[in-house]
Amino acid sequence: MSAIILFMAVIAVIIGWWLSQQRLTAKPWLEEGSIDHFPGTGAMTLPAAKIGLGVFLAVASSLFALFMSAYSMRMNMVDWRALPVPGLLWFNTGVLVVSSVALQWAYVAAHRNNMDGVIVGLCAGGASAVTFLVGQLLAWQQLRAAGYFVASNPANSFFYMITAAHGLHLMGGLVALGRTTGKVWRGAEMPQVRLSVELCTIYWHFLLLVWLVLLGLLTGWTDDFVDICRRLLS
Numbered sequence: 168m169s170a171i172i173l174f175m176a177v178i179a180v181i182i183g184w185w186l187s188q189q190r191l192t193a194k195p196w197l198e199e200g201s202i203d204h205f206p207g208t209g210a211m212t213l214p215a216a217k218i219g220l221g222v223f224l225a226v227a228s229s230l231f232a233l234f235m236s237a238y239s240m241r242m243n244m245v246d247w248r249a250l251p252v253p254g255l256l257w258f259n260t261g262v263l264v265v266s267s268v269a270l271q272w273a274y275v276a277a278h279r280n281n282m283d284g285v286i287v288g289l290c291a292g293g294a295s296a297v298t299f300l301v302g303q304l305l306a307w308q309q310l311r312a313a314g315y316f317v318a319s320n321p322a323n324s325f326f327y328m329i330t331a332a333h334g335l336h337l338m339g340g341l342v343a344l345g346r347t348t349g350k351v352w353r354g355a356e357m358p359q360v361r362l363s364v365e366l367c368t369i370y371w372h373f374l375l376l377v378w379l380v381l382l383g384l385l386t387g388w389t390d391d392f393v394d395i396c397r398r399l400l401s
Contacts, residue, residue: 214362216362216366217362217366220366220369220370224369224370224373227336227373227377228377230332231332231333231377231380231381234325234328234329234332235380235381235384237325238325238329238384239384241321241325242322244321246320246321247320247321247322248320248322249322250310250315250320250322250323250326251313251315252385252386253306253309253310255302255305255306255309256302256303256306256382256385258302259299259302259303259306260378260379260382262295262298262299262302263295263296263299263374263375263378264375265291265295266291266292266293266295266296266299266371266375267292267371267372267374267375269287269288269289269291269292269295270288270289270292270364270367270368270371270372271288271368271372272284272287272288272291273285273287273288273289273292273364273367273368274288274364274365274368276288277357277360277361277364277365278361280357282351282357285351285357285360285364286348286351286352288364289344289347289348289351289364289367290348292344292367292371293341293344293345293348296337296340296341296344296371297341299337300334300337300338303330303334306330307327307330310323310326326385329381329385330381333374333377333378333381336374336377337374340367340370340371340374343363343366343367343370344367346363347360347363347364347367350363
């Protein structure tokens with residue numbers, strides 16, 4: 168349960184910071200000038216796509232929080248037998264970090280009007296994400312080869328369900344990333360792709376954060392971290 172509280176607190180802080188950067192508390196009816204821009208502030212009104220992404224991230228965060236809550240409660244039952252976490256997951260985690268960094272590279276390049284940098288970042292991020300998904304499938308195969316099947320133990324079922332849910336979210340992100348990359352390859356102007364690159368980058372960072380928390384939960388590292396924090400604060 169401590170892991171869930173920590174996860175939701177981090178998500179809330181990040182979303183709060185992100186919303187603060189969008190100037191949601193501004194009163195545009197008191198501003199003069201274009202409704203799309205607040206003169207003298209450099210701030211833009213929040214695009215509908217960003218609002219939609221924010222709502223989706225809130226829903227996705229709640230879903231993963233429910234998964235973690237169920238996992239934490241179920242693991243205290245007598246029939247729970249934890250399965251060994253494949254070492255391949257650590258490699259997959261590194262690949263997902265690379266993917267997130269590549270998207271950040273594309274985001275920075277987009278704001279510098281560097282189309283070549285955008286292309287490199289998007290392609291590298293997409294390739295790394297696909298590598299992560301392939302690595303997850305290989306981890307599943309390793310577990311099945313060792314006799315850890317979905318229905319043989321509750322811990323096994325939760326592992327496959329949680330990693331599958333994260334993988335499906337990443338696959339959905341790849342669809343959006345593919346559409347954005349397609350715009351770039353078709354020669355779209357930078358203003359037309361800048362928002363799409365930003366939204367993909369935000370989503371990738373979110374998926375990385377979720378995966379790190381899930382990995383910490385599956386390995387038991389999250390509870391250890393919370394215990395250390397409690398000792399330091401006590």
